[in-house]
Amino acid sequence: MNGFSLWRYEMRATVRRPAPLFLSFFIPLAIILIAFLSIQSFFQDEEKQIQAAIVDHDQTFETKSLVNQLSEEERMKRALRLEPMTTKEALKAFERGDIAGIMTIPKGFTKSLRVGENEPITVMTNQDKPLDSTMLTVLLESGAKYISASQSAVNAVYDLHIKQLPRDERNQKLQEAIVTFTLFALDRNEAFEEERVISGASVGWKTHAIIAIVFIFIMFFTILYQALDGGTDSTSMSRRWRMVNLTFMHQVIVKQLKWWLVLLVVLEVSVASIAFMNFPVHYSIGLHVGLLIVALWLSAFAACLYGLNVPPSVRSLVLVSISVIGMISAGAIVPEIYLPEWLYQKGTPFALTYDVFRIAFVEDSYGMPYKGLVLWGTAFSSLALLVGFRKEKRDAYVSVFTSK
């Protein structure tokens, strides 16, 4: 009966002072919305063609075919626009921030290429356009490998055959070789026969992004809410509770129960919001049970730190540190398949929570993570009780054993 009074007191405090709940919900929501807008604008920008200048000081058939090879390849053509310019024009455009980079072919480049000298072409990338300049670097590096392949073949044919031909035939044969090998290199995509398979268990980047957003939001909410709502009672208040046989241990239990309930509601609301935004959510009893257990371990984890009676600021910093590492190692930020083996830990409550979210979005989900999560939740709850009990045993006038 007394325990119910404490519960009623906690819940009444939540209703009368809704600021912690309100702030814990809306601050992460606002941050996530801004991050979402940023990611959206990032992908919109990505669809634009990258503009770059090419300054050709050599102006030979080879350099023209080289530029052609770089800009005519299907993938390059979609992503990159190489505009021939003079040095002056290119520098002006660079200073104005109109282009992501300048590629300069030096005089005598063809001659050095012919004798096999590795004189590099200078590419100046614009640091003020980090995304564009990174894309430009990736595209040109990829193109450079194919050009090396065709140029090696041209050099071999020139050195071992064309060089020995009469002078009037030489130029024509060389141009023929360049065209043949360049066109051959441009057809490289024909080597691949694409075969699509249906991926039943794979999450995909879009779904992964949704899970990551929900996961980050929940963690952010938990950290903020336990900080704002996790103040300990004043000494006089604690003494009054003790008079009715309610110890600090009971307070830990009630706090955990309240946080469990609040977290469950927030989790259900988050998943429902995603369904409301027309993303396919597979509602099932399994999903609701999973969310219930996720709320259990998260509330138990926070209650455990609350039971240790550390200040809310330290609790929050500890939770932030553990959550960041936990989420990375669970593959919640970068998907697990890309992580090194030592980093991905599938037994952690963070990885198991990710699996629960998968149930919501992937029909063909492998394995049910309930057992592991229940174990983690029970372990944290027991630990929370134990630390609450130890504190009471140390501080209290009334022993927990003698109280009714």
Place this chain on the structure above:
Amino acid sequence: MLTYLSLHLNKWKKRPGLALFILLFPLLVTILSYPFFQKAAEETAVPVAIVDEDESLYSTTVLKRVKEADRLRVISMSSSEAEKGVRKGEIEAAFIIKKGFQDTLQNGEIEETITWVRSNESTLDVFAKEAIGAELMRISLNAKAGNTLEQSSSVSFEKGFQYADQFWEPDPLFQMDFKKRSSEALAQEPYTLASWQMVTIELYFLYAWVVAILFLKTLVADQRTGRLQRIMITQHTTFSYFAGHFLVMVVMSLGLFLPATIALFFLSTAPLPFIAEWSAWAVVVLGTTLVITWFFFMGLGRKRWTVIVLIVLALGSFTLTAADIGLTLAWPHSWLVHKP
């Protein structure tokens, strides 16, 4: 003024563990987590499977060279295992080098020599395809040169092949020298921070700022409990009280931000002039931010709600700057990032 400084020092001395933890938290995070994040970033790679059905010299050479590529984790397996792996999402894609691969390449052809098995969710496998494509073209163009020479001269296929291949050693024939420049400074290569480093510094700035804002709660408490009135009665002025608190706030905030930021620069092996320049700029920005925060708090009557408003502003400053969606100029984090 010194009285207030020692007062705070004594308060912190009562709970040294807590004070030290809050003060050293960013520095500890930097020193302890840097190797972890660096190793994790270095070893993060796209997992792909290569199935070698040809088991010829050409196919094993492609396999060996692709395994050395950066950012790819190449796993050799059977075609059924590979397809299963793609279906289960355990690997991004699978590349099956078909039987007859070497013969086709030796004939100067490449059409459909590799089956690229991918799912609808595969995205980053195009990088693996590029790497495999580059190695395939190296061999096939060497072979094509060998064929051309064999047909049009007395040079053998093998000699032509080897001659073309020698242009790849020690470095490929065609190379690009990438130089990073800023639109404002074309002449010199700037030392630049990676985006994750920039976000980390922004987080340290947020931490120092939020701790400074929370420190302002002591002023609210002093007013509520009547301590401020007592100071007014005994000293006839509150100037020293406020100046002392402002000083403590600035010193504490800089003490939180600077060591962690400098530690991050040192771990990233940034050059000394860069560290000095950045640190000086960060001190200016943080100092300005704290002055604005102080006057905002004082101007609005030192109320509890102003602390919450200031924390929301600090979070907004960080989020809007990191998100970079245009509304950035008014925020301290943006001043920090856009160093002139």
